Amino acid sequence: MKRFTHLDATSLEEAVSLLNDSTGPAYVIAGGSDLMGCLKDNLWMEAPERIINLKTIPGLTDITVEDNALHIGALVTLTEVAESETVKKNWPGLAEAARRTASPLLRNMGTIAGNICQENRCWYYRYPDKIGGRIDCVRKGGKRCLAVPGDHRFHSIFGAVKKCIAVNPSDTAPALVALNATVLTTKRSIAIDDFFSAENGAQSTILDRDEIVTEIVVPRPATGPTNAFRKIAYRKSIDFALVNCAASLDIADGVITGARICLNAVHNLPRRCEASEALLIGKELTEALAQEAGKAAVAEAKPLLQNGYKVQMAQTIVGDTLMDCINQPS
Ligand SMILES: Cc1cc2nc3c(=O)[nH]c(=O)nc-3n(C[C@H](O)[C@H](O)[C@H](O)COP(=O)(O)OP(=O)(O)OC[C@H]3O[C@@H](n4cnc5c(N)ncnc54)[C@H](O)[C@@H]3O)c2cc1C
Numbered sequence: 001m002k003r004f005t006h007l008d009a010t011s012l013e014e015a016v017s018l019l020n021d022s023t024g025p026a027y028v029i030a031g032g033s034d035l036m037g038c039l040k041d042n043l044w045m046e047a048p049e050r051i052i053n054l055k056t057i058p059g060l061t062d063i064t065v066e067d068n069a070l071h072i073g074a075l076v077t078l079t080e081v082a083e084s085e086t087v088k089k090n091w092p093g094l095a096e097a098a099r100r101t102a103s104p105l106l107r108n109m110g111t112i113a114g115n116i117c118q119e120n121r122c123w124y125y126r127y128p129d130k131i132g133g134r135i136d137c138v139r140k141g142g143k144r145c146l147a148v149p150g151d152h153r154f155h156s157i158f159g160a161v162k163k164c165i166a167v168n169p170s171d172t173a174p175a176l177v178a179l180n181a182t183v184l185t186t187k188r189s190i191a192i193d194d195f196f197s198a199e200n201g202a203q204s205t206i207l208d209r210d211e212i213v214t215e216i217v218v219p220r221p222a223t224g225p226t227n228a229f230r231k232i233a234y235r236k237s238i239d240f241a242l243v244n245c246a247a248s249l250d251i252a253d254g255v256i257t258g259a260r261i262c263l264n265a266v267h268n269l270p271r272r273c274e275a276s277e278a279l280l281i282g283k284e285l286t287e288a289l290a291q292e293a294g295k296a297a298v299a300e301a302k303p304l305l306q307n308g309y310k311v312q313m314a315q316t317i318v319g320d321t322l323m324d325c326i327n328q329p330s
């Protein structure tokens with residue numbers, strides 16, 4: 001690991017000023033479960049000069065309900081989200097997404113903000129410099145993408161962004177998209193649909209380098225807790241999703257009046273399934289309709305040589321997640 005200065009910020013203002021004052025690249029650290037791996041493997045072309053610790057800033061660790069919305073502080077851990085009775089009651093899709101993330105130890109360390117800001121897991125991108133040298137691919141500012149001609153079995157089935165076919169790996173991201181959350185930062189309020197980006201090199205979001213997530217606000221579902229999350233991974237614990245999905249439905253008198261569905265791990269960004277959503281409006285949810293919505297979700301898929309299997313997974317998981325919305329475990 002390259003040497004860096006570790007600084008404990010005592011306020012958001014101080015953290016922003018430490019980021020701005022850095023003469024070289026600087027990163028904030030929350031739980032460190034993603035960032036430490038990046039640092040140890042010396043992933044980036046420019047090593048960070050400063051790491052600014054957010055955990056020493058008070059006031060970012062609460063889950064509250066105010067103004068008919070759930071407010072989750074940036075430093076709330078995934079365990080706290082998964083185990084919160086408040087979250088489980090009205091936002092079960094989000095609680096389940098947090099519960100299915102990583103392992104118990106990682107959920108105890110990992111924060112909700114870190115989860116949506118984590119970098120992609122493409123194995124070429126993550127290749128450690130100590131084993132034969134770092135791979136400087138397009139996403140890191142290099143010239144080549146190694147996954148397209150190489151091993152892309154876990155990569156995008158919906159094409160590339162700036163030649164990169166890595167997928168967004170977050171489990172809570174699709175749940176927050178389905179629940180139409182808003183991300184509050186030290187600079188602005190960002191609708192979750194606009195938050196993710198693969199256009200900014202290594203990072204997975206539109207955040208400026210001196211911008212810090214402070215809170216995530218999730219509106220109370222309009223007609224009740226009809227939201228759900230599912231994940232397909234090799235193992236039940238630790239593994240990143242091959243495909244995951246979250247859905248949230250508004251249902252009045254048995255008829256769907258609003259729908260948001262999001263797949264993840266299938267593209268550089270969490271992917272809203274707008275064609276599937278449109279199919280549902282004004283109808284009663286049945287198994288057949290849910291399956292039709294699954295088909296619509298993958299109608300535009302363009303799998304590569306080795307990842308066609310993910311198309312079937314994505315189609316199935318959309319249908320199953322929709323049925324979970326109305327068949328919640330009691
Ligand atoms: C073995 C293993 C398995 C994993 N499995 C999963 C999985 O199944 N699903 C999944 O979704 N994730 C998984 N992860 C990834 C990771 O653990 C989680 O995403 C975790 O939530 C990251 O949170 P953190 O607080 O530790 O982030 P950190 O590592 O502290 O930060 C991650 C990134 O976010 C930035 N950041 C952190 N907080 C803020 C903030 N408030 N504002 C702006 N930027 C911020 C950091 O600068 C860094 O770039 C796994 C990780 C490992 C090591």
Ligand code: SF4
Nearest residue numbers: 122137145164165166
């Ligand atoms: S898919 Fe993206 S992250 Fe992976 S090697 Fe290609 S450019 Fe790099």
